[in-house]
Amino acid sequence: MHPMLLPLAQVNLMWYSLPLIVAISLVYSATRHEQMQPILVHAARLGTMIVLFMTAILIGLALLSWWL
Amino acid sequence: MSKAAVVESSLPPDEVIDLKDPLVAAILAWLVPGMGHFYQGRTRKGVLFMVTILGTFFYGLFISEGRAVYASWVDGDKRLPYLCQVCVGLPALPALVQTYLVRNGREPLFGGVMSPPVDVAALNDLWKRLNRQLDLGTVYTMVAGLLNVLAIYDAYGGPVRLEPHEESPRKKEDDEPAESSGG
Numbered sequence: 001m002h003p004m005l006l007p008l009a010q011v012n013l014m015w016y017s018l019p020l021i022v023a024i025s026l027v028y029s030a031t032r033h034e035q036m037q038p039i040l041v042h043a044a045r046l047g048t049m050i051v052l053f054m055t056a057i058l059i060g061l062a063l064l065s066w067w068l
Numbered sequence: 069m070s071k072a073a074v075v076e077s078s079l080p081p082d083e084v085i086d087l088k089d090p091l092v093a094a095i096l097a098w099l100v101p102g103m104g105h106f107y108q109g110r111t112r113k114g115v116l117f118m119v120t121i122l123g124t125f126f127y128g129l130f131i132s133e134g135r136a137v138y139a140s141w142v143d144g145d146k147r148l149p150y151l152c153q154v155c156v157g158l159p160a161l162p163a164l165v166q167t168y169l170v171r172n173g174r175e176p177l178f179g180g181v182m183s184p185p186v187d188v189a190a191l192n193d194l195w196k197r198l199n200r201q202l203d204l205g206t207v208y209t210m211v212a213g214l215l216n217v218l219a220i221y222d223a224y225g226g227p228v229r230l231e232p233h234e235e236s237p238r239k240k241e242d243d244e245p246a247e248s249s250g251g
Contacts, residue, residue: 016204019127020211023120027215030116031222032229034085039116 014058021050085110090224097223099157101216104223117219125156125212132198132205134181139163144188149206155213155220 022043029042087093088108097104102118105111128136137160140147153160166176166183176183185191195202221228 013200019124020208023124023215024211026116026120027218030113030227031218032227034110034113034227036112036116039113 017054021047025050085226087224087226094220094224097220098155098216100159101156101212101219104220108223113222117216117222121156121212121216121219122159124215125153125159125209128205128208128212129181130205131208132202134178135183135194135198136202136205137163137182137209138184139167140184145185145191147184149210152210152213155216156209157216160209160213 025043025047026039029039029046032042033039086108093104093107095104096107097117100118101121102114102116105114105117137150137153138147139150139154150160150163153163160182162178163182163184166178166181169176170183170186185194198205
């Protein structure tokens with residue numbers, strides 16, 4: 001397999017992170033608000049930020065492993 | 069009622085929270101995630117905490133075939149993740165009973181769920197058999213425990229809030245010029 005494709009072999013494992021991201025976003029947001037509406041809005045924003053941050057790290061590591 | 073606490077600073081009137089006895093709420097929140105909030109009448113948040121935290125915990129337990137949560141403090145198997153997992157409260161406590169039984173040479177209950185490996189060879193077999201499932205289950209159950217720490221704090225002290233109209237220091241200076249410029 002091409003080294004650049006190796007991260008794709010692990011992609012199924014990445015799905016395990018989604019329930020964790022949802023749980024963490026909801027619980028963290030629930031400790032900042034009392035009403036459901038702001039909790040859900042905050043959780044959606046936080047979850048998106050976590051996904052974007054982790055994607056950036058993933059791309060960085062994939063590029064690094066490709067170049068090394 | 070003397071111990072009761074009410075969170076009301078900087079809240080609209082419909083959001084004043086009666087925390088009742090915060091210590092009792094915190095203990096209940098530790099025992100069963102969300103229970104402290106039910107005690108305080110914060111039902112929706114109680115349901116949210118219960119579903120998310122217990123869902124995460126039991127999913128981790130499920131994918132590891134019930135072996136990610138166990139208490140062990142012997143040479144070669146000091147189970148530090150249990151310190152996080154036990155923050156979930158009652159659902160993690162059977163591990164202590166299982167450890168007591170196994171260490172005293174008796175058969176564990178429930179088909180060995182939450183029971184520690186009897187020796188290092190059994191521990192190696194467990195890792196060979198479950199491999200990444202054990203890792204993932206450990207992560208899930210640890211995260212569930214740590215999330216319950218947040219829920220316990222919320223039950224004890226109410227939601228952590230930013231000031232609703234947090235003003236920049238510059239704006240504050242504009243609002244009160246006379247006092248600071250007097251010299």
